[in-house]
Amino acid sequence: MSALNPIQPVAITAYASLCACGMGNGALYRSLLENTSALGGLSLFDLPFSTPVGEISVPLPEIRPELEAYNSRNSRVALAALYYAEDGLRAALHRAKSTYGSGRIGVVIGTSTSGLYETETAYETLLKEQRMPDDFHFLTRHAYQATPRFLQLELGLNGPCYAISTACSSAAKAMAAGQRLIDSGVCDAVLVGGVDTLCRLTLRGFRSLDLISPQRCRPMDKNRRGINIGEAAGLLLLEKRSGSQAPPLAYLLAVGESSDAHHMSTPHPEGRGAALAMTSALQLAGIAAERIDYVNLHATATKINDRVEARAISEVFGDAVPCSGTKGITGHTLGAAGGVEAIVSLLAMRHGFIPGTCGLEEMDDCICQVIREPLPERSLQTVMSNSFGFGGNNASMIFSTKTDG
Amino acid sequence: MDKTIYIKAAALCSPEPGELQAFALEAMPVDKSLLPAALRRRTSLTTKMVVTAALHACDRAQCDAGQLPSVFASVGGEIQVTDALCRTLPDKDALLSPTQFHNSVHNTTAGYWSILNQCQAPATAIAAIDDTFVMGLLEAWAQLQQRPGDLLLVCYDEHWPQYLAPPMGQVALACALVLTSEGRRRLPAISRPEIEAEPEPMDKQLMHFIQRSPAAAAIPLLQALQIPDAAGRITLNISAPRWFTEIHRVAA
Numbered sequence: 001m002s003a004l005n006p007i008q009p010v011a012i013t014a015y016a017s018l019c020a021c022g023m024g025n026g027a028l029y030r031s032l033l034e035n036t037s038a039l040g041g042l043s044l045f046d047l048p049f050s051t052p053v054g055e056i057s058v059p060l061p062e063i064r065p066e067l068e069a070y071n072s073r074n075s076r077v078a079l080a081a082l083y084y085a086e087d088g089l090r091a092a093l094h095r096a097k098s099t100y101g102s103g104r105i106g107v108v109i110g111t112s113t114s115g116l117y118e119t120e121t122a123y124e125t126l127l128k129e130q131r132m133p134d135d136f137h138f139l140t141r142h143a144y145q146a147t148p149r150f151l152q153l154e155l156g157l158n159g160p161c162y163a164i165s166t167a168c169s170s171a172a173k174a175m176a177a178g179q180r181l182i183d184s185g186v187c188d189a190v191l192v193g194g195v196d197t198l199c200r201l202t203l204r205g206f207r208s209l210d211l212i213s214p215q216r217c218r219p220m221d222k223n224r225r226g227i228n229i230g231e232a233a234g235l236l237l238l239e240k241r242s243g244s245q246a247p248p249l250a251y252l253l254a255v256g257e258s259s260d261a262h263h264m265s266t267p268h269p270e271g272r273g274a275a276l277a278m279t280s281a282l283q284l285a286g287i288a289a290e291r292i293d294y295v296n297l298h299a300t301a302t303k304i305n306d307r308v309e310a311r312a313i314s315e316v317f318g319d320a321v322p323c324s325g326t327k328g329i330t331g332h333t334l335g336a337a338g339g340v341e342a343i344v345s346l347l348a349m350r351h352g353f354i355p356g357t358c359g360l361e362e363m364d365d366c367i368c369q370v371i372r373e374p375l376p377e378r379s380l381q382t383v384m385s386n387s388f389g390f391g392g393n394n395a396s397m398i399f400s401t402k403t404d405g
Numbered sequence: 406m407d408k409t410i411y412i413k414a415a416a417l418c419s420p421e422p423g424e425l426q427a428f429a430l431e432a433m434p435v436d437k438s439l440l441p442a443a444l445r446r447r448t449s450l451t452t453k454m455v456v457t458a459a460l461h462a463c464d465r466a467q468c469d470a471g472q473l474p475s476v477f478a479s480v481g482g483e484i485q486v487t488d489a490l491c492r493t494l495p496d497k498d499a500l501l502s503p504t505q506f507h508n509s510v511h512n513t514t515a516g517y518w519s520i521l522n523q524c525q526a527p528a529t530a531i532a533a534i535d536d537t538f539v540m541g542l543l544e545a546w547a548q549l550q551q552r553p554g555d556l557l558l559v560c561y562d563e564h565w566p567q568y569l570a571p572p573m574g575q576v577a578l579a580c581a582l583v584l585t586s587e588g589r590r591r592l593p594a595i596s597r598p599e600i601e602a603e604p605e606p607m608d609k610q611l612m613h614f615i616q617r618s619p620a621a622a623a624i625p626l627l628q629a630l631q632i633p634d635a636a637g638r639i640t641l642n643i644s645a646p647r648w649f650t651e652i653h654r655v656a657a
Contacts, residue, residue: 007551048498085429103600111509116487123491126568138570143480144511144532158600158646162533162540165482173529180547182473184408186597200494201487205506257527259519264447265507276525390507391516 006286009403010182011239011248014092015344018081019330020054029347031329032159035356039216040043043148051212054230054331070150072115078195081233092237100188106159108177110170112192112335115141117199147195166390172338176255178238181284193235193339217301218359219325220370224301230331234339253398256281260392271312277394278316285398287405296345296385299325313368324371327361338387354378412593413583414465418458424576450479451563452514458581466583468555475557477530478541482511500559538622539641540647541596553586560620588655591601596651604647615643
């Protein structure tokens with residue numbers, strides 16, 4: 001592989017989230033501070049087993065009639081995050097549109113299953129009646145690119161638009177793609193992040209792999225029993241540094257990417273892909289490992305994932321860096337996880353605290369420094385957030401309050 | 406023209422290679438023997454088709470598949486696997502196959518490709534309906550600006566059940582390109598994909614074929630590669646806005 005040249009940081013000028021914690025970054029921030037779980041019962045559909053989920057319970061906005069073909073739970077969740085005034089993402093996009101022009105703004109969104117939920121329901125009709133229901137729209141509801149395309153139409157943008165779907169690293173990879181589109185001059189701003197919503201296939205699929213915890217998940221805990229699945233939108237606006245009229249909230253320094261080249265659903269036992277993603281991120285950011293003040297872990301709460309990540313962290317950082325995982329609060333939001341956890345990292349930097357690891361009671365024999373309860377009054381300048389997915393697909397993001405980390 | 410990228414090699418694979426003859430292109434049939442037995446058992450026709458095209462393109466480019474970053478662009482990805490799982494779900498108590506489940510993710514082919522070649526370079530999987538090929542090319546172009554060297558781009562789609570989005574998926578096709586940031590004598594060079602201000606109508610036969618087989622959006626570019634000294638604008642998608650790239654050969 002060729003050597004990695006440092007990439008220029010891009011500004012983050014707005015971000016918005018919606019997850020089981022409630023509407024907006026404020027709800028997520030309060031849950032992080034209190035270190036309380038938002039995981040609970042599933043009301044969307046029936047399951048043949050019991051597990052807590054991170055279901056969004058706030059009312060979702062309607063899709064406007066002209067875009068009815070795009071009406072999926074996935075797109076409505078994205079719309080809710082986009083329109084929540086307190087987070088200011090829509091206003092920032094309108095400002096960016098008038099500054100740069102609609103053709104200079106891209107949309108790159110990560111998802112693992114997009115609007116699969118609606119398709120699952122349609123298959124009940126298909127099996128009974130040998131035809132799809134009349135309101136079935138595969139390409140605009142279920143297809144991976146349905147939600148980014150919906151957001152593009154909703155916002156009246158004309159730049160590049162695509163979905164990235166690399167399972168649980170999708171949103172982090174979308175951040176990487178957005179940064180490259182700006183760095184290479186294709187776009188002046190890119191709406192990035194991830195959106196994923198609960199569906200039967202992922203819950204029953206992870207169950208078939210014996211990875212679903214019947215109780216609230218316990219990342220990095222000795223007695224962890226697997227993951228809980230959540231749903232979320234985590235959207236961020238990336239902008240080129242010169243020309244942005246809004247003061248940046250922070251910077252995306254780099255996203256390191258790698259492949260395990262090992263197994264479709266199990267990480268490499270020595271964490272070689274995870275370590276490579278982290279070291280690549282540091283190289284691309286042009287900074288040393290010592291500059292990272294906090295690592296937001298992928299920490300899904302399966303034994304092998306957690307142990308492999310801890311091993312990779314210790315290889316890259318030794319035991320010097322404080323780490324924590326927040327999926328005990330939100331659940332594992334799969335293709336949206338990188339977007340939500342980017343926002344967790346940005347909230348930690350903005351408010352000066354280290355999030356805890358909700359659900360962690362008895363520490364596993366862990367070789368990295370895992371923070372159990374939130375640590376207030378910590379000044380964080382540069383933070384890393386990890387996302388690792390099926391297919392051995394890894395991405396590590398680095399954020400900073402300064403352009404040089 | 407430091408932002409130009411170059412095409413080292415291309416290869417097409419289809420279970421219906423005859424369909425490509427109308428466009429004077431040769432596609433090879435799916436070659437299952439390229440995968441070792443353990444991977445052959447686990448992978449779908451989609452993945453075998455992509456591996457066939459990609460390995461031939463790497464072979465023609467004389468590059469090491471174990472070192473290549475890769476971009477996999479597909480509308481439906483493992484659509485047949487997803488369809489089979491969706492047919493199981495209405496039975497509330499049915500157990501899903503764990504292998505089928507992890508084989509339903511969009512980056513399944515990317516994952517197996519990395520395992521097959523022991524390649525730890527970044528691999529991504531994108532989708533953009535009618536713009537899937539051009540967005541794949543743009544992603545590849547942007548990656549090469551950032552990380553000079555060679556890169557694999559594969560655009561592909563399997564046969565789709567015709568109750569999903571007809572006529573999409575009537576012909577299965579994978580198109581693999583080995584791209585590079587380093588220009589060499591006589592290599593075809595292409596510019597950054599851009600939006601066409603005044604698009605011309607596309608040939609009807611080709612348009613119809615791309616509607617049935619989204620990866621066929623690569624056909625105009627593949628046809629240009631067969632013409633020595635081809636130069637000019639190549640259309641990269643069928644929907645509005647239309648995207649193009651400018652092709653030329655690096656002078657001797």
